[in-house]
Amino acid sequence: MTMKNTSRRAFITDAAKTTAAIALSATVLPAFANRNNDKNSGSIPYKQRPLLYGYADLEIAIDAMTMEIHYTKHAAAYAKNLGEAVVAEKVDINSVSLESLLGNISKYSAKMRNNGGGHYNHELFWQSLTPKSSQRPEGKLLAQIEKDFGSFDAFKTKFADAGKTRFGSGWAWLVLDKNNKLVIGSTPNQDNPLMDVSELKGTPLLGLDVWEHAYYLKYQNKRPDYINAFWSIVNWEVVAKRLEQ
Numbered sequence: 001m002t003m004k005n006t007s008r009r010a011f012i013t014d015a016a017k018t019t020a021a022i023a024l025s026a027t028v029l030p031a032f033a034n035r036n037n038d039k040n041s042g043s044i045p046y047k048q049r050p051l052l053y054g055y056a057d058l059e060i061a062i063d064a065m066t067m068e069i070h071y072t073k074h075a076a077a078y079a080k081n082l083g084e085a086v087v088a089e090k091v092d093i094n095s096v097s098l099e100s101l102l103g104n105i106s107k108y109s110a111k112m113r114n115n116g117g118g119h120y121n122h123e124l125f126w127q128s129l130t131p132k133s134s135q136r137p138e139g140k141l142l143a144q145i146e147k148d149f150g151s152f153d154a155f156k157t158k159f160a161d162a163g164k165t166r167f168g169s170g171w172a173w174l175v176l177d178k179n180n181k182l183v184i185g186s187t188p189n190q191d192n193p194l195m196d197v198s199e200l201k202g203t204p205l206l207g208l209d210v211w212e213h214a215y216y217l218k219y220q221n222k223r224p225d226y227i228n229a230f231w232s233i234v235n236w237e238v239v240a241k242r243l244e245q
């Protein structure tokens with residue numbers, strides 16, 4: 001590609017408007033590519049979705065300052081850096097979704113891996129939270145959890161253990177594997193189960209950020225307390241929709 005930077009930017013922005021509109025109209029969830037259609041944000045191809053709640057609305061589990069710093073600093077940096085990486089590595093974001101980029105992440109740089117995962121994981125995480133949690137899943141999702149883990153309590157214990165035992169920074173996951181079975185596991189850093197480099201593979205239904213930046217202000221070293229509080233703010237309706245898709 002020999003386009004000058006300015007025209008490449010214009011190209012990405014114009015084409016992104018169309019695809020963003022298509023992505024939004026097709027489904028509310030989980031079109032995580034979030035291609036940018038904001039005229040005011042220049043060349044940044046990936047954009048954070050607005051939160052559906054205020055920073056202070058999850059205080060039963062996560063304090064407002066943590067939410068604000070996490071969303072406006074940490075997660076914002078992943079989106080920005082992913083945008084830089086796709087430009088630098090000449091990814092045509094109009095033909096390559098974020099999901100398929102992650103599926104071939106071994107072909108790209110560490111910057112792409114860290115920030116592609118970081119952007120995807122956080123967008124999924126924010127959508128999985130709500131101040132009005134039903135506290136437990138129901139319907140098909142509950143039935144499948146009971147089938148694959150024995151009971152909702154057994155599922156919670158196993159998921160919590162995945163988060164507690166992830167050494168250092170990473171994520172705990174509930175995924176649907178290729179045999180349509182629910183599986184629990186964890187990934188290091190910003191890796192996720194869509195990545196070809198990941199040991200845990202499948203479609204992410206629920207992810208919990210267990211990086212210290214996600215809980216340290218309120219919980220310090222007490223990661224298990226943070227994980228325990230997480231159950232009070234899970235948006236089970238969103239998780240159930242992901243399972244149906």
Ligand code: MN3
Pocket residue numbers: 070074122209211213214
């Ligand atoms: Mn985080």
